[in-house]
Amino acid sequence: MPEKYFKIKRKETRIVRVGNVVIGGNAPISVQSMTATKTEDVAATVAQIKKLEEAGCEIIRLTVPDEKAAQALQEIKKQISIPIVADIHFDYRMALQAIESGADKIRINPGNIGVTDRIKAVLRAAKERSVPIRIGINSGSVEKDLLEKYSYPSAEAMVASALRQVEICQDFGFDDLVISIKSSHVPTMILSNRMLAEQVDFPLHLGVTEAGLKEKGSIKSAIGIGSLLWQGIGDTIRVSLTDDPVEEVKAGFEILKSLELRKFGLDIISCPTCGRIEVDLIGIVKKVEKKLGGVKKNVTVSILGCAVNGPGEAREADIGVACGKHSALIYKNGETVAKIRESEIVEYLVDEVNKWGN
Numbered sequence: 001m002p003e004k005y006f007k008i009k010r011k012e013t014r015i016v017r018v019g020n021v022v023i024g025g026n027a028p029i030s031v032q033s034m035t036a037t038k039t040e041d042v043a044a045t046v047a048q049i050k051k052l053e054e055a056g057c058e059i060i061r062l063t064v065p066d067e068k069a070a071q072a073l074q075e076i077k078k079q080i081s082i083p084i085v086a087d088i089h090f091d092y093r094m095a096l097q098a099i100e101s102g103a104d105k106i107r108i109n110p111g112n113i114g115v116t117d118r119i120k121a122v123l124r125a126a127k128e129r130s131v132p133i134r135i136g137i138n139s140g141s142v143e144k145d146l147l148e149k150y151s152y153p154s155a156e157a158m159v160a161s162a163l164r165q166v167e168i169c170q171d172f173g174f175d176d177l178v179i180s181i182k183s184s185h186v187p188t189m190i191l192s193n194r195m196l197a198e199q200v201d202f203p204l205h206l207g208v209t210e211a212g213l214k215e216k217g218s219i220k221s222a223i224g225i226g227s228l229l230w231q232g233i234g235d236t237i238r239v240s241l242t243d244d245p246v247e248e249v250k251a252g253f254e255i256l257k258s259l260e261l262r263k264f265g266l267d268i269i270s271c272p273t274c275g276r277i278e279v280d281l282i283g284i285v286k287k288v289e290k291k292l293g294g295v296k297k298n299v300t301v302s303i304l305g306c307a308v309n310g311p312g313e314a315r316e317a318d319i320g321v322a323c324g325k326h327s328a329l330i331y332k333n334g335e336t337v338a339k340i341r342e343s344e345i346v347e348y349l350v351d352e353v354n355k356w357g358n
């Protein structure tokens with residue numbers, strides 16, 4: 001979209017480096033996902049990460065439940081190019097092994113790993129290797145005393161839990177932190193992150209947890225993550241879907257593209273159709289999306305059913321189509337350049353997009 005449109009002003013946060021990706025500051029909001037393979041199955045895990053990389057994933061999290069998984073990270077890292085986050089719960093030895101294996105970030109809550117010596121050991125190892133830590137608060141795992149105090153995993157309880165973890169890290173002189181507060185209850189997820197953003201300047205990782213199957217999960221995530229991003233809150237995102245993780249990456253970029261926070265590949269603007277339609281617009285848009293779905297260059301294409309809104313949208317897009325009776329007017333950079341038949345629209349657009357910017 002042209003510069004004249006409203007732009008979201010992002011809250012300034014500290015910079016955290018995760019391998020070659022920067023989170024926070026003015027860095028682009030990164031899109032993350034998580035593998036669904038057994039981490040110790042190196043071939044399957046690498047294959048899934050490569051598919052995710054191809055889809056645009058910028059940071060990948062892997063579960064590290066045992067030593068085999070922690071050691072596998074070493075081999076996995078050699079075969080991929082995006083940073084790895086090791087997801088650790090409770091066992092500090094897995095955190096140490098994951099750091100040793102080259103993890104670029106650790107997701108762990110220091111308060112869950114037991115006695116002081118263990119916390120110290122993990123934070124020391126992370127500091128020595130410049131490995132940041134993500135503190136991850138989930139509505140399902142808020143500490144018992146906070147649940148008693150607040151009676152349920154409220155926004156206040158989760159913020160208190162996050163601040164407690166931050167304090168533990170800072171007491172040991174460690175503050176290379178990213179924080180996430182996730183809940184499957186969208187209003188609570190929004191409120192807790194907003195409250196947290198008022199109290200810390202650490203970068204925030206946003207996500208609606210256990211959001212469900214693709215359609216429902218994408219909508220829940222778009223509302224939860226999108227509401228915060230609109231307020232300038234959030235530095236990296238993960239959409240959690242009960243589906244192939246590639247769908248999480250696609251949904252993540254759609255959220256960022258919708259708010260004009262990132263440009264990523266083809267952006268199709270199309271109308272819902274109505275009684276004025278005189279072409280098979282739904283069929284045309286589906287075919288264009290299928291043929292051009294993998295395009296990496298940033299191009300906006302508007303495909304509208306008639307002259308009511310077609311020319312107006314076309315003026316704002318890189319390439320525009322305003323359909324008429326079994327025909328279409330084509331616009332480039334707002335200027336009419338051709339009139340073609342309905343049967344030619346798909347191929348014409350595919351050709352134009354492929355040539356765009358060459």
Ligand code: SF4
Binds near residue numbers: 275276305306309
């Ligand atoms: S652009 Fe035309 S066909 Fe499409 S919804 Fe609007 S009025 Fe109907």
